[in-house]
Amino acid sequence: MGKICRRCLLQDISREQYEDLIVRGLKALPEEDLTSGDETAKRLEICRKCEKLNEGTCLACGCFVEIRAALKKGVCPYKKW
Numbered sequence: 886m887g888k889i890c891r892r893c894l895l896q897d898i899s900r901e902q903y904e905d906l907i908v909r910g911l912k913a914l915p916e917e918d919l920t921s922g923d924e925t926a927k928r929l930e931i932c933r934k935c936e937k938l939n940e941g942t943c944l945a946c947g948c949f950v951e952i953r954a955a956l957k958k959g960v961c962p963y964k965k966w
């Protein structure tokens with residue numbers, strides 16, 4: 886896969902590049918900052934049912950929910966988790 890331009894918008898990259906961006910972002914986070922896999926999965930199940938979820942981002946705060954949900958300090962702006 887080619888390198889992603891730092892100055893591109895998400896609309897300029899492919900679906901595969903977008904997914905890779907999330908996966909690489911998660912891998913770059915320090916282990917001590919991450920929740921357990923169970924906690925992350927629980928949070929994401931709540932996001933999955935939320936009307937604010939839009940293609941992996943939260944319309945309430947603009948974050949990538951898979952990254953926010955993986956962080957110990959991550960919070961839902963609507964306090965759903």
Ligand code: SF4
Nearest residue numbers: 932935937938943961
């Ligand atoms: S972070 Fe909260 S408001 Fe945003 S999509 Fe998840 S549950 Fe909904």
